[in-house]
Amino acid sequence: MAGDPDLRTEKHRGHWFEPVADHLGAAYLRYSFTKGTVQEVDFLLGELGLEPGMRVLDVGCGPGRHANELARRGIEVHGIDISQTFIDLAIASAPPLATFERLDARSLPWSEEFDAVICLCQGAFGLMTDNDDDQLVLCGMAEALKPGGRLALSAFNAYFAVKYHDGAEFDPSTGVSHELTAVRDESGVQIEVDLWTGCYTPRELHLLCAAAGLLIDRISSVEPGRYTADPPSVELPEFLLFASRPR
Numbered sequence: 408m409a410g411d412p413d414l415r416t417e418k419h420r421g422h423w424f425e426p427v428a429d430h431l432g433a434a435y436l437r438y439s440f441t442k443g444t445v446q447e448v449d450f451l452l453g454e455l456g457l458e459p460g461m462r463v464l465d466v467g468c469g470p471g472r473h474a475n476e477l478a479r480r481g482i483e484v485h486g487i488d489i490s491q492t493f494i495d496l497a498i499a500s501a502p503p504l505a506t507f508e509r510l511d512a513r514s515l516p517w518s519e520e521f522d523a524v525i526c527l528c529q530g531a532f533g534l535m536t537d538n539d540d541d542q543l544v545l546c547g548m549a550e551a552l553k554p555g556g557r558l559a560l561s562a563f564n565a566y567f568a569v570k571y572h573d574g575a576e577f578d579p580s581t582g583v584s585h586e587l588t589a590v591r592d593e594s595g596v597q598i599e600v601d602l603w604t605g606c607y608t609p610r611e612l613h614l615l616c617a618a619a620g621l622l623i624d625r626i627s628s629v630e631p632g633r634y635t636a637d638p639p640s641v642e643l644p645e646f647l648l649f650a651s652r653p654r
């Protein structure tokens with residue numbers, strides 16, 4: 408059931424986003440914010456110094472748009488997502504170097520395995536309420552990195568949410584933005600769902616990364632399809648953070 412942020416099933420510590428993903432299916436890839444994948448991957452390849460043969464973990468990979476694009480460039484990618492519907496879509500379009508599995512980002516099992524970890528577009532980080540999920544996810548991603556490995560993480564900009572996010576309720580005590588929005592499946596059937604987005608300031612991201620043992624290399628202000636190194640501002644919806652696990 409979408410609508411209960413505290414939903415947890417015995418079966419798999421279910422997440423409120425799963426039924427949203429089940430309804431959306433492949434229609435997720437019709438949303439404009441998914442259309443800039445090639446530019447985003449071009450930018451990430453350069454910034455992360457990725458080369459063929461390196462291994463990347465994509466956390467909250469959704470239908471695999473970044474993972475599959477990276478794999479087409481010769482990078483070995485493993486994508487994880489809590490939505491089986493999205494994992495099935497990712498597998499259906501996967502090139503040979505991309506693999507996927509359904510897994511909860513709050514309990515990542517890897518230690519010092521990946522050259523880079525990416526977590527983009529509220530992929531597990533930021534789809535929450537006021538609990539500690541994001542810290543758990545960040546610590547798991549830090550642990551999955553080899554020493555010297557790099558993290559690329561996007562997070563919603565709290566300043567932007569306050570200034571521009573009309574139609575959403577921003578809770579100043581938690582930094583969570585709540586909106587009721589309509590989503591359509593592939594055949595156009597519309598349902599109303601609640602979405603909760605954890606919003607951040609650069610200072611909070613610095614503090615969270617420090618607690619996870621990561622060193623921030625840079626935080627820039629970006630929007631989907633326009634990843635750049637522009638400094639943090641109030642005017643763009645997301646921050647894109649690059650951090651390193653110390654050697």
Ligand SMILES: C[S@@+](CC[C@H](N)C(=O)[O-])C[C@H]1O[C@@H](n2cnc3c(N)ncnc32)[C@H](O)[C@@H]1O
Pocket residue numbers: 422424425428441466467468469470472473487488489490493510511512513526527528529530531532534
């Ligand atoms: C807005 S989508 C972003 C997907 C993808 N990264 C992209 O850029 O298109 C957020 C994704 O995070 C996944 N997600 C949310 N919480 C998660 C968790 N605890 N573990 C794994 N995946 C999670 C959702 O299922 C969804 O696919």
